[in-house]
Amino acid sequence: MEDEQITTIGRCHMCKRTFSFTPASVMTIMMDPETNLPLGMTVSGAFREPAPEVTARSVKEHICSDCVKRAERLRELMDPPAPQFGTWQRGDS
């Protein structure tokens, strides 16, 4: 028998479409079940550091590849790559 990738059927949290995916490569998003918004996202759409209790109650939801692509495009429009400043650390060996 050939080495097959195990696929699972799930529902996309964004478009509610049923899709099959391999658990190892599927995109997931942490959702806050109380506000029904992605973790750290406020109702106004702004991103905020999530509170520890919000992180604790958040659940992992699956996102289909179409919605991932759509989200990436959106992120590019809203958040152009910013120049990186010297926040990296050098080990003192």
Ligand SMILES: [Zn+2]
């Ligand atoms: Zn979707």
